[in-house]
Amino acid sequence: MTKIISENSEIDKCRRCGTCCKKGGPSLHMEDRELVEGGIIPLKHLFTIRKGEPANDNIRRSIQPADTDIIKIKGQNNTLVCRFFNPEDNICKIYEHRALECRVLKCWDTEEIERIYSKNRLVRKDLISGVAGLWDLVEEHQRRCSYEIIQNFINRDKSDKKTDSMKGLIEIINYDMHFRHLIIDRGGVDPEMLDFLFGRPLADTMRMFGFENNFHRNLHL
Ligand code: SF4
Structure with a gap:
């Protein structure tokens, strides 16, 4: 016990x-x-x-x-x-x-x-794979913004390709942000649904990888 x-x-x-x-x-x-x-x-x-x-x-x-x-x-x-x-x-x-x-x-x-x-x-997938169009959006977001891709960039960040890696990470974080805006503006999705559909914004979760300050300085909002 x-x-x-x-x-x-x-x-x-x-x-x-x-x-x-x-x-x-x-x-x-x-x-x-x-x-x-x-x-x-x-x-x-x-x-x-x-x-x-x-x-x-x-x-x-x-x-x-x-x-x-x-x-x-x-x-x-x-x-x-x-x-x-x-x-x-x-x-x-x-x-x-x-x-x-x-x-x-x-x-x-x-x-x-x-x-x-x-x-x-x-x-x-258990909850929304049957909702026409919605699961496609989740898969598209995952294809571009998965944590596997993030982790690959972070691993490269420790190598001699530091600048490329940082640029790649910033591009993904910007994509994640614009994707969310688009889903609300053009898709009419309730903003409160975003953290369920696409997880928490990468701009927030990147601090779990120790990048808190650098990223917020470099994002193109
Ligand atoms: S308040 Fe939340 S954490 Fe507490 S019993 Fe209810 S659902 Fe569970």
Whole structure:
């Protein structure tokens, strides 16, 4: 048995303190698909950590590249606090329909969450591959802006081709940004859907690779 809250070793049942909800929303699994398709968890309340994107692995307690898409519930007001958490009365707004990870998480015993954590993850294709035109856009974006391409440029950045590499990365980040604007302006897509459809903007996630300042100076907005 693994304990997360060792200082509260007497805890043996959920007290609905909200601590786990304040640390970030859950990642979704196939078991949660009906909640999304039934509209209980709308797509606009989700964001995607794309394959290869550095992500906080709560079980291994380290930053690891994601093996697949990881779809998560967004935070609220620019914090990690889950979008469905109501801080005023400390309750989950969808408690009866909360996601699998929320149902199995026991802060006094993490065995069950560890068992399911990286299994049967829900990915974007499960949810939108049947929507005419939309999946094509996701694939087109992925073809130009995958983290595999980003990682290749970063590897080159460590070699003698530093300038070419930086130029290539800036081009991809600009493409990502313009692509998003185009989808909103010409495609009429709700801006709140973008982080689910195309992951978080590269201009933001590049800081995970340690490039925070250089890129924002060089982007052509
Ligand atoms: S969905 Fe509900 S139980 Fe799960 S983290 Fe969000 S507020 Fe908490």
